Amino acid sequence: MKTLIMTFALISSTVAANLPSEFDRDIYISGEKIFDNKCSECHVKSMPIPLLMKNFLEENNQTLKLKAPTGNEISFRLKQQVGHKEDMEFHLIQTNDFLKDYLFNPNLAKTICLEGVIKHFEVMPSMKDKITEEEIEEVNHFLYFLEGFNGINEYYHDETKF
Numbered sequence: 001m002k003t004l005i006m007t008f009a010l011i012s013s014t015v016a017a018n019l020p021s022e023f024d025r026d027i028y029i030s031g032e033k034i035f036d037n038k039c040s041e042c043h044v045k046s047m048p049i050p051l052l053m054k055n056f057l058e059e060n061n062q063t064l065k066l067k068a069p070t071g072n073e074i075s076f077r078l079k080q081q082v083g084h085k086e087d088m089e090f091h092l093i094q095t096n097d098f099l100k101d102y103l104f105n106p107n108l109a110k111t112i113c114l115e116g117v118i119k120h121f122e123v124m125p126s127m128k129d130k131i132t133e134e135e136i137e138e139v140n141h142f143l144y145f146l147e148g149f150n151g152i153n154e155y156y157h158d159e160t161k162f
């Protein structure tokens, strides 16, 4: 029994050591709640990218009939298009600045999305007075760590690693 406990302790400390120090589980969870309450009426949280690409690029959004890009698409594009991913702590600030600016003053001229995706949508309504800067920071944390397939983080597909 003692060996078993030791083994578990060892495994969990190894897993925890793999998490970037910038990741904060509590902020991620409260950011997800904000996403559920304030974004998900338009943004589906996550769908497989091949399905999304087929829907947007080949099927003119007629299969999924989405109202907006999904959370995982935004997660990927945020990290790919905004700032410099080499320094995660600074990158989180950069994606947060983009998000704050876009949520308060949305404008398709600033889009980070693919042309073939964004052409299906009208510009999103401003969220001024609907979300605070603190809430944006939390939703930014959630979106940043939501999707992991682009090599920036590998946690998304196994939430037990959180």
Ligand code: HEC
Pocket (backbone or CB within 6 Å): 034, 035, 038, 039, 040, 041, 042, 043, 067, 068, 069, 074, 099, 102, 103, 106, 107, 108, 110, 111, 112, 113, 118, 121, 122, 123, 124, 125, 127, 131, 139
């Ligand atoms: C009433 C519907 C609606 C709500 C609510 C909404 N969005 Fe959007 N959002 C859209 C649409 C439509 C687009 C695509 C057009 C655009 O980019 O402006 C979009 C695009 C975006 C983009 C990509 C901007 C770009 O073009 O690069 C981000 C980031 C985003 N939303 C974040 C959020 C977050 C975070 C929330 C919640 C706090 C939220 N949205 C709430 C409709 C919505």
